[in-house]
Amino acid sequence: MADSVFAPWNDPEAKPLIQFKGVTKRFGDFTAIDDLTQNIYEREFFALLGPSGCGKTTLMRMLAGFEEPTEGQILLNGVDIGHVPPNKRAVNMMFQSYALFPHLSVYDNIAFGLRREKKPKDEIHARVKEMLRLTRLDRFAQRKPHQISGGQRQRVALARSLAKAPKLLLLDEPLGALDKKLREETQFELMDIQEKTGTTFIIVTHDQEEAMTVASRVAVMDEGRIVQVATPDVIYEAPNSVYVADFIGDVNLIRGTARARPADSPPEAAVEPTPETKPAPPKATASTSASIAERTGPQPNTLGRALHDKLLSPIFGKWIEDEPRRLPPPSAAEAPRAAAPQTPAAPPRPQDIPPGGLEIDWSTGQAAIIAANGDPVLDGEKVVLALRPEKLGIAKTRPDAPNTLKGKVIDIAYLGNISTYHVEIEGGVMVKAQAANTRRIARRDITWEDEVWLSFTATAGVVLKDE
Amino acid sequence: MRRAVLIAVPYLWLLALFLVPFIIVLKISLSDIALARPPYAPQLDLNEGWAGIRAFFTGLDLENFTFLTTDDLYWKAYLSSVRIAAVATLCTLLVGYPIAYGMARAPQEWRPTLLMLVILPFWTSFLIRVYSWIGILSTEGVLNQFLMGIGLIGEPLTILNTNTAVYIGIVYTYLPFMILPIYSALEKMDESLLEAAEDLGSSRLAAFWLVTIPLSRNGIVAGCFLVFIPSIGEFVIPSLLGGSDTLMIGKVLWEEFFSNRDWPVASAVAVVLLLILIIPIVLFQRSEEKAREAGR
Numbered sequence: 001m002a003d004s005v006f007a008p009w010n011d012p013e014a015k016p017l018i019q020f021k022g023v024t025k026r027f028g029d030f031t032a033i034d035d036l037t038q039n040i041y042e043r044e045f046f047a048l049l050g051p052s053g054c055g056k057t058t059l060m061r062m063l064a065g066f067e068e069p070t071e072g073q074i075l076l077n078g079v080d081i082g083h084v085p086p087n088k089r090a091v092n093m094m095f096q097s098y099a100l101f102p103h104l105s106v107y108d109n110i111a112f113g114l115r116r117e118k119k120p121k122d123e124i125h126a127r128v129k130e131m132l133r134l135t136r137l138d139r140f141a142q143r144k145p146h147q148i149s150g151g152q153r154q155r156v157a158l159a160r161s162l163a164k165a166p167k168l169l170l171l172d173e174p175l176g177a178l179d180k181k182l183r184e185e186t187q188f189e190l191m192d193i194q195e196k197t198g199t200t201f202i203i204v205t206h207d208q209e210e211a212m213t214v215a216s217r218v219a220v221m222d223e224g225r226i227v228q229v230a231t232p233d234v235i236y237e238a239p240n241s242v243y244v245a246d247f248i249g250d251v252n253l254i255r256g257t258a259r260a261r262p263a264d265s266p267p268e269a270a271v272e273p274t275p276e277t278k279p280a281p282p283k284a285t286a287s288t289s290a291s292i293a294e295r296t297g298p299q300p301n302t303l304g305r306a307l308h309d310k311l312l313s314p315i316f317g318k319w320i321e322d323e324p325r326r327l328p329p330p331s332a333a334e335a336p337r338a339a340a341p342q343t344p345a346a347p348p349r350p351q352d353i354p355p356g357g358l359e360i361d362w363s364t365g366q367a368a369i370i371a372a373n374g375d376p377v378l379d380g381e382k383v384v385l386a387l388r389p390e391k392l393g394i395a396k397t398r399p400d401a402p403n404t405l406k407g408k409v410i411d412i413a414y415l416g417n418i419s420t421y422h423v424e425i426e427g428g429v430m431v432k433a434q435a436a437n438t439r440r441i442a443r444r445d446i447t448w449e450d451e452v453w454l455s456f457t458a459t460a461g462v463v464l465k466d467e
Numbered sequence: 468m469r470r471a472v473l474i475a476v477p478y479l480w481l482l483a484l485f486l487v488p489f490i491i492v493l494k495i496s497l498s499d500i501a502l503a504r505p506p507y508a509p510q511l512d513l514n515e516g517w518a519g520i521r522a523f524f525t526g527l528d529l530e531n532f533t534f535l536t537t538d539d540l541y542w543k544a545y546l547s548s549v550r551i552a553a554v555a556t557l558c559t560l561l562v563g564y565p566i567a568y569g570m571a572r573a574p575q576e577w578r579p580t581l582l583m584l585v586i587l588p589f590w591t592s593f594l595i596r597v598y599s600w601i602g603i604l605s606t607e608g609v610l611n612q613f614l615m616g617i618g619l620i621g622e623p624l625t626i627l628n629t630n631t632a633v634y635i636g637i638v639y640t641y642l643p644f645m646i647l648p649i650y651s652a653l654e655k656m657d658e659s660l661l662e663a664a665e666d667l668g669s670s671r672l673a674a675f676w677l678v679t680i681p682l683s684r685n686g687i688v689a690g691c692f693l694v695f696i697p698s699i700g701e702f703v704i705p706s707l708l709g710g711s712d713t714l715m716i717g718k719v720l721w722e723e724f725f726s727n728r729d730w731p732v733a734s735a736v737a738v739v740l741l742l743i744l745i746i747p748i749v750l751f752q753r754s755e756e757k758a759r760e761a762g763r
Contacts, residue, residue, distance in 0.1 A: 066662055086665045099663035103681045112677075113667030164668065 006216060007231075008041035015078075017042045017200050018063070018168065023072035025058055025224075032058040034224035035072070045194050045201045047215035049208055051247070055224040056204045060170050063202065064093045076167065087116075092166040096173040098157035100145040106156050107132070107141040113164040131159040134193060151182050158190075162197060171203040175210060187213045208248050212236065220244045236388075242464050245386035250420070252387040252431050254369065255466060256362030260379040261370065263356030353402045353458045360385055360463070363427045370402050374463035382466040391460040392433035394421055394452050396445060401455035405431065409450045414441065421446065423454055489741070496734035497527035507730050531735035540719065541736065545743060547714040551630065551705075552698040555637035559694045560687065562638055563645030567686070568679075570646070571653035582650070585643050597636055597707050604632050604708070628710035636704035641697065645690035652686025653679070685758040692751040696744055716740055 008014035016039035025033040032055045040046050048056040061067045062074060065086030074082045081089055092113070100109050110131050114124040132138045135155040140148050145156065154174065161169055174190070175183045191214050194201045205211050211218045212232040219229040220243075228240045239245035242253060358374030360383060369385060398404060410430070411422035414437075421433045433454050437444070446452060501508035509526030512519040535541045570581045588596060603609045604627040611623040626632050656679065664674035680687075698704075702717030709715070716736065723733035 064662075064666055066665075086662070087668045087670055091666075093663075093666045095659050095663055097657060097659050099657060099659040101660060101663075101678060103684075112664070112669075116668035116673070160663075160667070 006043070008044070009039065009217065009229075014041055016040060016075075017044075017077060018202075019073075019075040019078075020059075021073040021075065023062070023069045023074060025055075025062060025067060026070045031224055033062070033069070036224070036226060037072075038219065038226055038229065040200065040202065042200055043198055045191065045203070045214055045216045047211035047218045048202065048204045048221060049211040049218055049247075050206065050221035052206060054221040056221050057172065059221075060093070060172055060202065060204050063168065064091055064170055065089050090167040091170065092161040092164055092168075093170040093172065094157050094161040094174050096176060098145075098153050098177075100153060100156055100160070102145055105142050105144055106137060106148065109145065109156055110160045110163050112160065117164070127163060131163050134162070134196070135159040150177055151186065154178060154186065155189075158193065162193070162199065165197075166199065168200045168202065171201060173205055174203065175205075175207075183210070184213075190214055212248075220247055222247075238462055239386060239464070242384050242386065242467055245384075245462065245464060250389050250432060250434075252385075252389060252392075254360070254362050254385040254387060254429065254431075254461075256360040256369070256383060256385065258358045258360055258374060258378045258381050258383040258463065259368065260376040261355065261357050261359050261372070261374075263376070357458070358383070358463055363425075363429060365427055366405070366425070367403075369461070370458045371461055371463045372402075372458035373461075378463060378465060384464045384466050385461040386464055387431075387456060387461040389420060389432040389434040390418075391456055392431070393455045394423070394433045394435055394446060395455065396450065396452055398453045399455040402458040403456050403460075405454040407431065407452060407454060409446060409448055409452055412446075412448065419444075421452070423452060425454075492734045492737055494527070495730050496531055496732075496738050497529065498731045498734075499526070499528075499530065500729050500731050505730070506728055531731045532739070534732060535735055535739065540714075541716075541739075544714045544716045544719045545739070548699050548701075548716040549743070551633060551713075551715060552637075552695050552701075555634050555641075555698055556691050556695040558634055559638045559641055559645045560691060563642055563690060564649055564683075564687070566642075567646045567649035567653055570650050571656070578654075582647075585646050585650075589643070593640065594703065597640065597703055600632070600636055600639065600708055601627060604635065627708065628713075630709065630713055632708035632710075633705050633713055633715075636708045637694075637698045637701065640704065641694040644693040648689035648693065649683055649686035652683040656682050685754070688751070688754050688758075692747060696747060696751075699744060700740055 008016075018038075018040040020036050020038045023033055023036045024031065034055075036059070048059060050056050058067060062069055062082075065081070065084060065088075069082050072082075073080050076089070076091070081091075101112065104112065107128055110128045111124055114127055119127075128141075129138075132141055135158055137152065137155055137159060140152060140156075145153055148156070154177070158174070171190075175186050178186060187210060190201075190203075194214075201214075203211070203214060212235075215232060217229055218232050218235050219226045220235065221227065222243055228235060228244045230238075235244065235248055239248065245251050246253065353370060354372040356376065357370070357372035358376065358378060359368040359370055360374075361368050362385070371385060374383075393399060393401065398406075405423075405425050407423040407425040409421055410424050413420040413422070416437070418434050418436050421435070423431050423433060425431055431454060495507055498507040498509065500506060509523050511523045515522070566585075570578060570585075573581055601608070605611075606623040606625065606627070608627070610626070611620075614620045615623065626635075660678050660682070661671075661674050664678045665671065669677060700717050700720075701715060702721055705713045705715040705718055706721070709718075720733055720736050720740070723729050723736060727733075
């Protein structure tokens with residue numbers, strides 16, 4: 001990551017604002033938070049994401065001081081705040097219900113916290129005015145909460161929690177009560193305000209789009225543990241577990257058995273940026289690469305293939321569509337399987353497939369899927385290939401791609417800008433593919449019951465250990 | 468048509484059960500005492516025609532009201548009633564608020580039972596319940612025996628037949644009327660408001676004063692009026708538990724009616740009492756209206 005990018009979590013020198021050290025919270029027999037250790041840095045917009053009951057709200061309430069940790073420490077600027085009451089913490093919270101005082105005007109709601117500090121009157125007035133301006137509520141200062149709209153109430157709650165200039169602002173599902181359009185606008189407003197004030201924000205949400213939009217880092221939680229913490233793009237592109245892959249966005253999970261691919265050089269497992277909590281992938285050791293080298297079968301006739309691809313493919317493509325079973329001989333990587341009589345002919349392999357990685361046998365009668373970014377350590381293991389629908393191409397003719405799957409369109413979800421195609425692959429597996437609707441729908445050539453080809457590159461998916 | 472009928476029902480009710488009796492009482496208060504049955508004059512005699520009606524109206528005067536101002540017993544009784552009712556209302560509030568608060572903060576599944584327990588005393592006759600306080604408060608009563616038994620006091624306390632006993636009686640009797648409106652106000656309150664107040668830097672106690680009390684204000688006002696209004700005119704409690712020096716207008720009224728058989732003066736006392744009560748009732752209604760507007 002470049003130096004200019006805000007990423008204190010990658011800087012070993014950076015001092016975290018919040019440190020969870022082995023924090024456990026139990027309610028009777030129920031463990032809400034299970035031995036959690038996590039650093040959160042200044043100016044971060046940190047999102048806690050997870051299904052209801054995963055412990056994200058408990059974590060936030062511990063930060064606010066409404067719950068005390070059963071075990072472990074919570075440090076704010078290096079000071080243990082685990083047992084400090086909420087009114088003595090430099091932490092403010094914006095409640096899910098907003099919790100605006102119904103008997104006080106907007107102005108008095110915002111001034112509430114400042115008045116508790118016994119600050120001089122004109123100072124309070126100036127600060128409230130500033131907050132009103134920041135949240136564009138000047139005109140509503142004298143209204144009562146029941147006299148303003150939901151979006152305005154949300155902004156009052158934000159202004160009130162920011163008024164005391166806390167070191168840390170906690171937002172508990174802050175946009176849950178707003179409709180979609182307003183929510184999206186407000187997300188950008190939140191980011192804007194966070195940047196202007198330089199406050200550290202921690203947001204709890206179950207809406208993954210919201211978390212991805214606003215946060216600098218997203219923590220995906222499950223059953224009291226943080227499963228993965230990373231920037232939104234890493235969480236999306238390189239989930240560290242099937243749980244994260246499945247929780248964030250839409251994904252095809254293809255289960256199979258991994259097989260190491262021959263590599264010219266020791267394979268680079270981590271093509272993607274390594275997520276923070278991901279256990280450091282064991283580098284392929286010398287012995288591993290040696291064993292891979294031993295397994296390498298005869299190399300394909302590269303000259304013949306190049307000629308074939310360059311000269312014959314235009315004709316070739318058409319020919320495949322009509323008679324897909326009469327394909328040229330399989331590549332060396334698939335040679336052992338080619339012997340099997342039911343194996344369909346292997347697809348054409350472009351030359352630029354990166355070497356190394358894994359192949360995944362996922363269905364009898366189907367070619368193995370090449371995942372050049374797979375970690376060879378997983379050789380022989382049960383794995384899951386997580387494949388985002390938008391990374392799959394869909395076509396009526398067989399495309400020239402490292403991985404192709406033939407299937408039938410079962411369903412099309414038309415979302416306006418994009419369409420999601422539900423394709424049943426031969427053998428019964430359902431795979432979703434997404435395509436932008438660049439042409440008018442009347443001119444779309446793929447429709448229900450059509451035979452189609454799905455294709456994806458050798459690095460499109462993420463190979464994860466099956467849990 | 469249907470609407471008119473619907474609206475007419477409460478008005479007919481008010482007419483038959485409030486306005487007509489009130490006009491009768493008002494009429495008696497303007498009459499003179501007479502050794503007759505009924506014990507006042509004039510009577511309306513429609514057989515005499517127009518002359519009879521005229522005679523009837525000329526017979527009415529404000530004499531009884533002027534009489535009330537000549538004897539200081541009456542205004543002292545009014546004043547003392549208001550004072551006793553006010554003190555008793557305050558005591559009821561102080562006892563009732565914590566109970567209502569506890570109920571509203573109790574686990575959801577307990578609340579119906581707790582509500583039931585608050586209403587339960589109504590299932591026993593009011594008179595019996597007040598009588599039983601005599602057994603508790605008298606010199607040889609349960610309370611004194613208990614306190615002497617544990618050695619807290621050497622000789623019995625005189626509680627019965629004092630104003631203290633009247634306060635105890637009123638607090639006991641009217642407590643549910645205080646608890647229920649406060650409970651309903653507190654129950655509606657969102658608990659996250661208190662967390663928000665704490666989060667913004669106020670202590671628990673400050674949060675209570677700044678948030679809980681203002682938000683239960685409507686319940687407090689309603690409860691106070693519900694206790695204050697009936698206890699001004701209270702008769703049973705002061706006459707059973709109070710002493711000879713307990714001066715309350717309800718007792719005076721009783722004596723005028725049944726000891727002196729002076730119905731006109733008694734009616735005048737009742738009319739003035741009603742006028743005194745109308746002031747807090749109007750205030751109460753105005754505050755209710757305000758609350759309804761604010762709640763919208």
